Amino acid sequence: MSEFEPTHPPLLSARGLAFARxxxxxxxxxxxxxxxxxxxxxQGDNGAGKTTLLRVLAGLLHADAGEVSIDGRAATAxxxxxxxxxxxxxxxxxxxxxxxxxLDFLCGLHGRRRGQLPGNAMAIVxxxxxxxxxxxxxxxxxxxxxxxxxxxxxxxxxxLLDEPYANLDLDGINLVNRMVQAHLRDGGAALLTTHGAYAxxxxxxxxxxxxRAVANA
Amino acid sequence: xxxxxxxxxxxxxxxxxxxxxGDALQPALFALLVVVLFALALGGEAQALAKVAAAVxxxxxxxxxxxxxxxxxxxxxxxGSLEQWLLAPVPLSWLVLVRTFMHWATTALPLxxxxxxxxxxxxxxxEQLPVLLASLALGTPxxxxxxxxxxxxxxxxxxxxxxxxxxxxxxxxxxxxxGAGSVAAAGQxxxxxxxxxxxxxxxxxxxxxxPLAAAAAIRIALD
Numbered sequence: 392m393s394e395f396e397p398t399h400p401p402l403l404s405a406r407g408l409a410f411a412r413x414x415x416x417x418x419x420x421x422x423x424x425x426x427x428x429x430x431x432x433x434q435g436d437n438g439a440g441k442t443t444l445l446r447v448l449a450g451l452l453h454a455d456a457g458e459v460s461i462d463g464r465a466a467t468a469x470x471x472x473x474x475x476x477x478x479x480x481x482x483x484x485x486x487x488x489x490x491x492x493x494l495d496f497l498c499g500l501h502g503r504r505r506g507q508l509p510g511n512a513m514a515i516v517x518x519x520x521x522x523x524x525x526x527x528x529x530x531x532x533x534x535x536x537x538x539x540x541x542x543x544x545x546x547x548x549x550x551l552l553d554e555p556y557a558n559l560d561l562d563g564i565n566l567v568n569r570m571v572q573a574h575l576r577d578g579g580a581a582l583l584t585t586h587g588a589y590a591x592x593x594x595x596x597x598x599x600x601x602x603r604a605v606a607n608a
Numbered sequence: 609x610x611x612x613x614x615x616x617x618x619x620x621x622x623x624x625x626x627x628x629x630g631d632a633l634q635p636a637l638f639a640l641l642v643v644v645l646f647a648l649a650l651g652g653e654a655q656a657l658a659k660v661a662a663a664v665x666x667x668x669x670x671x672x673x674x675x676x677x678x679x680x681x682x683x684x685x686x687x688g689s690l691e692q693w694l695l696a697p698v699p700l701s702w703l704v705l706v707r708t709f710m711h712w713a714t715t716a717l718p719l720x721x722x723x724x725x726x727x728x729x730x731x732x733x734x735e736q737l738p739v740l741l742a743s744l745a746l747g748t749p750x751x752x753x754x755x756x757x758x759x760x761x762x763x764x765x766x767x768x769x770x771x772x773x774x775x776x777x778x779x780x781x782x783x784x785x786x787g788a789g790s791v792a793a794a795g796q797x798x799x800x801x802x803x804x805x806x807x808x809x810x811x812x813x814x815x816x817x818x819p820l821a822a823a824a825a826i827r828i829a830l831d
Contacts, residue, residue, distance in 0.1 A: 449695060450694070450695065451691060451694060451695070451830060451831070452831060453831065469697070471695070472695055472696060472697040473697050475695065476695075477691070477692075477695055479688060479691060480688075481688025481691065482687065482688060482690045483681075483685065483687060483688040483689060483691060485620065485624060485687065485689070485690045487624055487627040487628060488620065488623055488624065488627070492620070495616065495619075496617070496619070496620040497615070497692065498616070499612050499613055499615060499616020499619075500613050500616055500617070500692060500693070500695055500696045500698070500703075501695075501697065502609065502691070502697060542742045566661055591791070
């Protein structure tokens with residue numbers, strides 16, 4: 392087998408993926424794939440269907456047509472739950488719990504990457520010292536950082552990040568890029584949606600531009 | 609994996625309960641108020657109270673549970689936690705079951721513990737107390753499980769309080785009939801075991817089916 396041929400099927404691939412809401416096409420049909428060690432930047436204007444695409448890939452919505460496969464196998468709920476981490480607009484944090492309690496719960500729910508501890512993850516995302524602060528008292532950017540810490544702890548190879556740069560300062564944007572870079576170096580892959588105003592992470596990147604109702608891959 | 613997720617969810621719910629202990633007491637206080645006001649309104653006449661004691665206690669517990677039903681999944685739906693539950697590697701129905709159990713343990717269980725005292729207040733004949741406790745112990749988890757299905761069905765809607773009550777009440781009626789009926793039968797010297805067995809059978813059935821139905825309803829609500 393030559394080294395130019397991919398020895399693995401792509402980590403995530405979609406074929407003919409389309410989604411419609413009330414008979415109005417939101418996106419698709421789309422064809423794309425992401426290999427391990429790659430990032431896919433999903434770009435598009437507001438309302439172009441970026442979030443919907445990510446929710447379909449995560450399995451929160453059902454596609455109307457097309458298929459998604461993970462590691463060459465058709466994506467089932469159990470396969471998705473082990474392979475995919477989704478960070479959406481809603482933070483999934485309980486405002487009456489402390490930052491660390493939230494991380495502990497989410498780790499209990501999703502499992503934890505070997506050798507990673509919630510305390511370390513908080514330090515990585517720049518929240519050291521906020522372990523016992525109630526999430527209610529954190530700023531929007533700090534909550535986003537806490538969600539990033541949760542992502543960092545999750546054992547799944549595929550990250551689906553919906554507007555990961557939202558609410559973050561320059562340092563936070565760099566943080567997202569560094570985390571994505573490190574994750575890809577470990578053999579993971581990431582899908583990021585953005586409306587295009589931010590610097591992409593310095594990694595092997597594919598682009599997927601969503602237009603309103605009409606998409607071109 | 610299943611157990612660590614359940615443990616994490618239980619710890620989370622208990623910490624949340626402790627942080628909002630004022631709100632958590634609300635259903636129990638409501639039931640207490642109903643019972644005390646009923647006793648006052650009937651004028652403390654032991655004979656009249658004893659006749660209705662079991663029915664009043666059952667109603668108080670049922671209504672208190674109904675009051676707390678909307679909070680079962682509402683908070684988790686609003687902050688996106690339910691999305692993460694859906695994506696977790698443990699079955700959603702299992703998480704629903706654990707969440708419902710915690711809900712029962714924090715709203716109905718305290719009332720169950722207080723029942724002997726409230727029964728005393730209402731002059732319930734002592735020999736009926738074990739039957740009342742047994743019927744509540746079997747009936748309240750059943751109420752919570754059926755309530756979970758209704759709460760899951762309405763989780764996608766805003767301001768669904770009245771809808772929950774409308775949907776849940778017809779499901780609650782048979783439980784109330786058998787629950788209060790078992791105590792009434794015991795009061796007339798009849799055998800209450802039949803009604804209790806039916807409650808038990810309902811509980812077993814609901815333990816298996818209700819989490820599955822609620823999980824399906826949540827999936828639909830979030831779709």
